[in-house]
Amino acid sequence: MYKNGKIKYFYFFIFTAALTYGGADLFLKSLYSTTITIESEESKTQNLTSVYNQIKWTSTATKDIWMMNQSHYGRFPKKDLWERLAIVIDKSKRPMIANYYQLSPGPLEWNDNLPAQRVAYRASCFICHNNGPRAIRPVFKSESAALSLSEKIKIIILNFRMKTYGRIKYDDGHNQEDLTLSTPFHYRSPRELEELQVKTCLRCHQEEGLFARGKLVRQQTGTIKHLVESGSMPPMGFSLSDKEKKQLTDFLRGF
DSSP states (O other): OTTTTTTTTHHHHHHHHHSOHHHHHHHHHHHOOSOEEEEEEEEEOTTSOEEEEEEEEEEOSSEEEEEEEEESSOSSOOGGGSEEEEEEEETTSSSEEEEEEEEOSOOSOOOTTGGGGBOOOSSOGGGTOSSSSOOOOBOTTOSSSOOOHHHHHHHHHHHHHHHTTOOEEEOTHHHHHGGGOSSOSSOOSTTTTOBOOOHHHHTTSSSSSTTOOOOOBGGGHHHHHHHHHTTOSSOTTOOOOHHHHHHHHHHHTTO
16 A cells, blocks of 8 residues: 555645645644554564564654664564664754664653663664664554554654655764674674665765765665565656666675
């Protein structure tokens, strides 16, 4: 439904885009303090079973806080089996700056003491998050985590909220922390940092510019592959030439 629904929701996006940035922000604050539970369209466990996410967005004058509980053990695991993660965006900076946290299990309620409850990363955040939070992609027809119409609309608006951020860079503190972490925030070998150089992708995946979303590198191969194969990328209105398709295929194969 997500891919086929792009046209269906086009006018809804236009309506949302017509709001001023401040108006959209206020609108979202008034509506989105509740948790949405989804069956992930793109994530699977090692046994290829479903991954479930509980997602919550909150906002202050200077910060946007995206929190998520994630289960690799079915829809209703024990409380201590929900992994808890957070991305905290400093909106007072330009470009905006994000800090990424894996936390001990608990509720999706942010407080400034939570960074002290950090635990080891289960996976490198940068593999999926080169520009802050990424679009919420549920299984819309999930039987185990069915979404109401209002929840589907909320997801669309939250995804649009992410698009309004523009370029988000990660906090420099992650570079220092990576020196001592067994699973780093960001892999840094020359091979892992090789950049994708497909022209159409570079329209957005650059470090600077109005539509910049950060360069894509080889450690993000799995994420790139899924988004292309699922039809989520390139976004609506863009397409790859035959030459670019070969360039992308070669990159994904490690050439």
